[in-house]
Amino acid sequence: MAGPEAGTEAAGDAALDAALDAAGDAALEAAVEAALGKLDLDAKARLLAGQDMWSLPALPEIGLESLVMSDGPIGVRGVRWTSGDPSVALPSPTALAATWDPELARRAGVLLAQEARRKGVHVLLAPTVNLHRSPLGGRHFEAYSEDPYLTGRIGTGYVRGVQSGGVGTTVKHFVANDAETDRFTVNNLVSERALRELYLAPFEAIVENAHPWGIMTAYNTVNGTSMTEHRYLVNEVLRGEWGFDGYNVSDWMAARDTVAAVEGGLDVAMPGPRTIFGQALAQAVRDGKAEESTVDGAVRNVLRLAARVGILEGARPAVTELPDTVGGEALAREIARRAFVLVRNEDRALPLRPDTTVALIGAAARDARVLGGGSAVVFPARVVSPLDGLTAALPDGSLSYAVGADPNTELAVADKGFELRALCRDEAGTLIGTGAAPTGEINWMGSDLPDGVTHDTLHTVELTGTFTPRESGPHVFGIKGTGAFTLTVDGTTYFDDVQRPADDGDPFESFFGTPQPHAETELTAGQPVEISLTFVVTLPAGIPFKAVVFALTYQEPQHDPDELIAEAVAAARAADTAVVVVATTERVESEGFDRKNLRLPGRQDDLVHAVAAANPNTVVVVNSGSPVEMPWRDEVAAVLLSWFPGQEGGAALADVLTGAHEPGGRLPTTWGSLADAPVTQVVPADGELPYTEGVFIGYRAWEKANRTPVHPFGHGLGYTDWAYESVAVEGSTLTVRIRNTGERTGREVVQVYLAPADTAPAPDRPVRWLAGFAGAEAGPGETVDVTVDLPRRAFEIWDEADRRWSFVKGSYEIQVGRSIADRRITATINV
Numbered sequence: 001m002a003g004p005e006a007g008t009e010a011a012g013d014a015a016l017d018a019a020l021d022a023a024g025d026a027a028l029e030a031a032v033e034a035a036l037g038k039l040d041l042d043a044k045a046r047l048l049a050g051q052d053m054w055s056l057p058a059l060p061e062i063g064l065e066s067l068v069m070s071d072g073p074i075g076v077r078g079v080r081w082t083s084g085d086p087s088v089a090l091p092s093p094t095a096l097a098a099t100w101d102p103e104l105a106r107r108a109g110v111l112l113a114q115e116a117r118r119k120g121v122h123v124l125l126a127p128t129v130n131l132h133r134s135p136l137g138g139r140h141f142e143a144y145s146e147d148p149y150l151t152g153r154i155g156t157g158y159v160r161g162v163q164s165g166g167v168g169t170t171v172k173h174f175v176a177n178d179a180e181t182d183r184f185t186v187n188n189l190v191s192e193r194a195l196r197e198l199y200l201a202p203f204e205a206i207v208e209n210a211h212p213w214g215i216m217t218a219y220n221t222v223n224g225t226s227m228t229e230h231r232y233l234v235n236e237v238l239r240g241e242w243g244f245d246g247y248n249v250s251d252w253m254a255a256r257d258t259v260a261a262v263e264g265g266l267d268v269a270m271p272g273p274r275t276i277f278g279q280a281l282a283q284a285v286r287d288g289k290a291e292e293s294t295v296d297g298a299v300r301n302v303l304r305l306a307a308r309v310g311i312l313e314g315a316r317p318a319v320t321e322l323p324d325t326v327g328g329e330a331l332a333r334e335i336a337r338r339a340f341v342l343v344r345n346e347d348r349a350l351p352l353r354p355d356t357t358v359a360l361i362g363a364a365a366r367d368a369r370v371l372g373g374g375s376a377v378v379f380p381a382r383v384v385s386p387l388d389g390l391t392a393a394l395p396d397g398s399l400s401y402a403v404g405a406d407p408n409t410e411l412a413v414a415d416k417g418f419e420l421r422a423l424c425r426d427e428a429g430t431l432i433g434t435g436a437a438p439t440g441e442i443n444w445m446g447s448d449l450p451d452g453v454t455h456d457t458l459h460t461v462e463l464t465g466t467f468t469p470r471e472s473g474p475h476v477f478g479i480k481g482t483g484a485f486t487l488t489v490d491g492t493t494y495f496d497d498v499q500r501p502a503d504d505g506d507p508f509e510s511f512f513g514t515p516q517p518h519a520e521t522e523l524t525a526g527q528p529v530e531i532s533l534t535f536v537v538t539l540p541a542g543i544p545f546k547a548v549v550f551a552l553t554y555q556e557p558q559h560d561p562d563e564l565i566a567e568a569v570a571a572a573r574a575a576d577t578a579v580v581v582v583a584t585t586e587r588v589e590s591e592g593f594d595r596k597n598l599r600l601p602g603r604q605d606d607l608v609h610a611v612a613a614a615n616p617n618t619v620v621v622v623n624s625g626s627p628v629e630m631p632w633r634d635e636v637a638a639v640l641l642s643w644f645p646g647q648e649g650g651a652a653l654a655d656v657l658t659g660a661h662e663p664g665g666r667l668p669t670t671w672g673s674l675a676d677a678p679v680t681q682v683v684p685a686d687g688e689l690p691y692t693e694g695v696f697i698g699y700r701a702w703e704k705a706n707r708t709p710v711h712p713f714g715h716g717l718g719y720t721d722w723a724y725e726s727v728a729v730e731g732s733t734l735t736v737r738i739r740n741t742g743e744r745t746g747r748e749v750v751q752v753y754l755a756p757a758d759t760a761p762a763p764d765r766p767v768r769w770l771a772g773f774a775g776a777e778a779g780p781g782e783t784v785d786v787t788v789d790l791p792r793r794a795f796e797i798w799d800e801a802d803r804r805w806s807f808v809k810g811s812y813e814i815q816v817g818r819s820i821a822d823r824r825i826t827a828t829i830n831v
């Protein structure tokens with residue numbers, strides 16, 4: 001039973017080795033050269049520009065199929081942005097990192113490659129390996145960690161997994177895209193040392209250990225140069241120093257200058273059809289402003305990618321033998337429970353006693369929030385909510401449910417209770433086609449229109465059908481999108497006007513913008529009413545492709561918040577245990593904006609205070625992708641962080657609450673209050689965001705400031721206990737003996753921190769940093785030896801004067817334990 005986990009990201013994997021071999025495959029390079037030689041300048045320039053939202057043009061003359069890309073990172077959405085084309089939704093990247101298990105990340109990658117193939121996708125727009133610099137970062141949930149080493153290890157496992165399935169990755173967003181405010185224009189001022197030791201480090205580790213076939217350059221500017229034009233970081237560092245041989249795709253609409261971009265190492269400008277490459281690039285060459293040989297280099301990178309993913313005729317794909325099929329639901333559930341972090345468990349409140357009665361409370365317990373917003377959204381075929389999961393797992397009659405507090409203050413896309421379809425008409429009002437509308441959201445991009453419909457003929461889209469309420473009361477209907485709309489509910493027209501965009505400058509406003517309420521009407525539970533929303537098609541401004549984007553939105557009857565809390569308190573009193581699920585919303589954690597604070601939205605904090613006062617056995621499940629403040633933490637028996645747990649989250653939650661499995665996660669990022677957090681700034685001043693903290697982010701900053709966070713980096717409890725018995729050092733290899741001193745089998749994550757032991761180490765080094773980790777399983781009473789190799793890089797700092805890595809000799813204390821704050825044993829190493 002006892003055993004360290006053999007499967008690191010370097011575990012034997014035939015398909016992967018084949019993929020890596022292929023990197024140097026002379027035959028592949030020859031095929032690329034042969035194809036390149038047959039292309040004229042115009043064809044070459046065309047290949048470097050998106051033909052639509054997600055793909056590059058096919059070039060039949062060289063046997064090249066169209067290369068298709070798709071987001072990423074928790075699933076593969078495919079080229080259609082609709083729940084009509086479902087995808088497996090895995091837990092958020094923060095959750096994957098909380099497993100501290102690169103092998104599990106690799107298995108996630110294998111599943112994603114399988115999903116990509118099913119959807120005809122060749123390249124996944126993932127993983128996101130920016131760092132958790134400030135807890136306010138809006139896309140924090142989409143990145144792994146505040147620590148570059150942990151990020152690099154998880155990202156390496158992920159990329160190796162995806163590519164072992166013959167699908168490419170684009171490690172993103174290169175580099176320093178760590179917040180969202182003014183993301184298209186912000187100039188992040190980052191010292192060379194912070195870049196090397198923190199922000200570039202995960203990219204470097206992944207290039208070295210996983211050989212990614214692609215990279216995505218970020219929207220932002222770094223030290224005065226836009227990342228899509230950053231010749232130094234792309235051509236010199238990424239390609240030159242690290243030997244990256246994949247393709248470099250711009251973030252969507254990030255590329256602005258034809259010559260600067262091609263010279264700065266950008267290979268592909270996305271999306272299309274209007275881009276800075278294509279014709280504009282051919283013209284720049286003709287005008288003598290760009291070299292054709294530079295264009296050739298970019299084309300070579302794209303053709304090499306095409307060869308690897310198997311769409312260039314005559315070239316052997318990198319992977320010829322696919323990995324075994326993976327069960328998506330089972331894997332999503334396994335990752336979720338392995339990611340849940342139990343940060344507090346007083347008197348072993350968890351797992352629940354077998355005969356306990358449970359009051360389940362919280363809006364997100366019923367309408368689960370399983371993923372973060374923005375381009376990371378995928379549409380799963382099913383979602384297991386905590387209510388579904390616990391209903392299935394607990395004996396009949398032992399579970400009650402109350403909403404308690406609903407943080408969703410705005411309308412959501414029409415979904416449950418709606419039966420809709422989309423009628424497409426031409427200018428004369430003649431029906432020209434009908435589209436599926438599994439929800440109230442229409443996102444038809446490029447040529448993805450219903451059969452028989454073209455942009456030239458399409459004039460209006462009417463979403464029409466019925467809505468059957470699940471409760472009686474005043475229901476609100478509204479619209480997301482910009483343009484002319486007519487909204488009719490149950491025979492009454494409530495809106496017949498133009499809805500204008502909010503003026504926040506993000507071109508994806510029509511996709512992610514705020515829904516506006518327009519109709520409020522009393523409806524009776526179970527009685528269907530007719531609904532119609534007509535949109536006079538106007539294409540969203542400021543984006544280079546055609547898209548029909550709008551949504552019918554909806555909100556259930558709102559209840560008096562005090563009454564909701566009182567109901568929950570009554571339910572909590574009547575049960576042995578109260579399980580309260582608190583959550584952030586899509587308005588809090590998404591793309592295109594940052595967070596303003598770390599508070600739970602709505603009355604959720606009041607709810608937990610009240611329930612905890614009514615029932616000492618209160619367990620709080622925090623359903624958020626990134627840190628939130630928990631002012632009630634000391635009042636409750638247990639706190640379990642579930643992240644955005646993916647489509648099977650509720651089933652996984654039942655697994656760990658009932659004790660069928662232990663929660664396996666450890667914090668990949670420090671949790672503290674905003675007031676105490678040392679690095680928070682995400683709002684640029686005069687277009688600039690100086691990273692004044694240098695190399696001190698995350699725990700490095702908390703320790704420097706001598707502040708104690710609420711929950712330290714690496715923290716997480718299981719259902720057993722561990723003793724750290726010994727550590728032996730041989731060269732740079734540590735052997736750590738741990739013993740399971742509890743009563744059930746468990747998995748431990750052994751964490752190794754390195755602390756300069758000399759009194760006067762290099763002046764501005766952190767107190768300690770993560771240098772290695774490994775997982776191991778053991779049964780009750782068993783010991784297990786875990787080996788951890790310390791990488792050379794753990795002892796190096798970036799020397800800004802000499803612009804090179806410098807190995808810092810001296811004496812270090814190796815500190816081994818359960819978190820950065822719970823260090824159990826030490827050893828000294830002199831290097």
Ligand code: BGC
Nearest residue numbers: 071072125172173251252375
């Ligand atoms: C995001 C990328 C994403 C791309 C395509 C951008 O707005 O920053 O992460 O891959 O859109 O959806």
